[in-house]
Amino acid sequence: MAPILDIKNLRKSYAGGFEALKGVSLQIEQGEIIALLGPNGAGKTTLISTVCGITSATSGQIKVGGHDINTDFRAARRMIGLVPQEVALEPFETVINTVKFSQGLFGKKRDIGAIEKILKQLSLFDKRNNQLKELSGGMKRRVLIAKALAHEPRVLFLDEPTAGVDVELRKDMWDIVADLKADGVTIILTTHYIEEAEAIADRVGIIANGELLLVEDKTKLMAQMGKKQLEVQLTAPLSAIPDGLVSYDLTLGPSGDALIYTYDTNAERTGITQLLNDVAKAGLSLRDVVTRQSSLEDIFVTLVKEDAA
Amino acid sequence: MNWAAIRAIYIFEMSRFFRTFLQSLISPVISTSLYFVVFGAAIGSRIDEVNGVSYAAFIVPGLIMLTVMTQAISNASFGIYFPKFIGTIYELLSAPISFFEIVLGYVGAAATKAWFIGIIILITSFFFVRIDIQHPIAMFAFLILTCISFALFGFIIGIWAKNFEQLQLVPLLIVTPLVFLGGSFYSITMLPPFWQAVSMFNPVVYLISGFRWAFFGIEDVPVMTSLFSIGLFSGLCLFAVYWIFKTGWRIRQ
Known part of the structure; x- marks a missing residue:
């Protein structure tokens, strides 16, 4: 079966000449969880941003579900959900409205039932009419996940989803990820918490200086190098x-x-x-x-x- | 065409307007009333008529244009600048939506808000002065065209701006003077010949003249010239927006 995410020789250079990605190739199968580990500035977020269309690639090819992200961007992006690293939310909007916005933005017809289901899954239903500025940091991260799931993506990018959240919420996030995997969603997460990758990932990729040093099955990696x-x-x-x-x-x-x-x-x-x-x-x-x-x-x-x- | 996305952006932007509905409504009503008191009553009492129209009525089209232009610019520029500022622009950039659809959503909402405020000012003016609109369809057409073209202009400013100061800079330093000097409160023919010639380089003159023609049938420049100029302005703005999204200027790295 063709990989759901196929990245070939991806390069990204910024205007100042800094090369953030140096020919990254990566194939991800449907339904797997892959954790990308790497120090700050390694290129993890650039890789995710380029796949999602936030940053333009200098060269290389990316296909999502067989759809090229440039020539067939609508089909490719419909399959993708992104939970960004920074908590970016419109402070005066309500929880439910911001999720409705995301659902519409990705071309889905208004489906309040689906939104309510997601809010319940993420323990946000009671807060659905609260303004986002009233929520705690952890709750805001849940809202970001709800927004990313509102159009039922098949590939979900989680860019450091548990950075700065407490242990309880981190465990909750892991449970959410496990549920999504059970639904067949492919998950690519970046993290600094190695125990997080150890706990939930099927495969681990290690990035440093814009290069993918290795991608290996987690248990094999630990057996080989442990x-x-x-x-x-x-x-x-x-x-x-x-x-x-x-x-x-x-x-x-x-x-x-x-x-x-x-x-x-x-x-x-x-x-x-x-x-x-x-x-x-x-x-x-x-x-x-x-x-x-x-x-x-x-x-x-x-x-x-x-x-x- | 991703209509659901356009609708989502439009509703999301309009909800900001309705969240502050009272302020949105009261502010233009108060400022219009003040203009009528100052220009209509105080100054107008010393000016009999301009081209056969009472001065109080004469300033109504200019008054509407003044507010509509500034509102269209500020709403559209804020609408796209705010997601850039707080970081929510990531969602727009990663959504299955073309740049044209993004513009349609944001500019459509900003133009609607400006149009709505223009209508409020028109209704408010009915309480101060009797106005018989000679070409109502042309009046609405001019109003809508102005709302759209200046919302497009505002959108460009919102993309260009790197901070809140820059966001205010163009409306404050360029647009407001052009509108005030564009014949909002006087006819260009009242100026000495030199300043009449200078005024012809002010694009707002053409817009206000056309709009005033729709109200009273009087014009500083031929109405077709006004239509052409607003069409040209819209075309330039559309081209600039097209170029911005084609190159990703100040949006996509």
Whole structure:
């Protein structure tokens, strides 16, 4: 099946000569959630803005649902919903009117039932007649989502949707995203919160300096690049690693009371059994054994550092 | 054609007008009444007639034009500038809507508001002076054309403006003087020959003259010249808007 979003060799240069996107190519399948991670200024928002028509591409091609965003912009844009990074809302307008406006703007006939359903889903129904200036920051973010969903898009862009919102609302957003995915909506989100990508994304893309460093299935990425650490905590601190254990790639914990062993989860043999046997042979007494897996954040930091180098 | 989008923009813009309906209504009524007191009663009592029309009646078309032009400009310029200022322009740019449809929505709403205020001023003037409109259809046509062309002009200003000061700059420094010097409160023929010649370079002269002809059948310049000039002005504004959207000037990066 053809990808619902097909970006080929996308380049964007600004008037001052700054190259925000340097030949980005990306294919996204229908119904998947992809998280774009990257430091500030990496090109995440430029990429989204270009797909949505807010920024013009310098070169390259973008198709949404098979429709070119330039030659067939109406069909392409009807499929897209955008929740922008900045909370931009007309302060004196009511919640329901601003959502009605969005529905009409995207060519949909007035459908109050559909709007009320969205407002209920987003816990905004009770506030529907409130002016937007009366709402809290979190509520305003929900309104932005309601506006983006008002024309039932098939591809939803969430540009840092949970930036600056509290933990409860963030979890609510994740639930909303899960519901949308269940309805077959494709979601592309940018985020600084790596745990967010870890929690909800199917695939992860990492952008730095206008380049897409990688796009990989989240679990595969973590399996491929994830390192695991075994921490053997000792009852008595050591001043050096005992002779019987020097063949292992061990490091001594900061206080000398732990041996840290880094291993590859994909390796055929991790060497843990032999290590624990040798630790016992060395006469060391164990207090506890703890394992830790590197997070997406560690992977992200490693990749961006490698790119910078 | 995305009619739903045009309708959405139009309704959204008109709702701003209705939110402040009382201010929108009272303000032109008060200012018109003041003009009638100052120009009609105080100054008018010293001027008998202009081209066979009582001075109080003579100033009505100019008074309507003065307000309609400034209202059309300010409504249209604010209408498109405000989304730029608060950031909601992203929605317009990402919607399946052509630039022509965006203009139709914003300019249509701004022209409607200006037209509505023009009619309020006309009704208010009936309380002060007797007016027999000789060419009512032409009068409405001139009014509508003026509303649309100046709303287009206002739209361009709204796109051009980078801040609220610039938004006020053109109406304040260019439009208001041109309207005041365009024969709103006097006939061009009352000026010395030199200033009559200078006035011919003021496009507003043609608009007010045409509009006044529709009221009283008197004109400073031939009515066809007035029609041509308003058509030319509208055409220039349309071309400028077309160019703005073609290039994305000050809208799309």
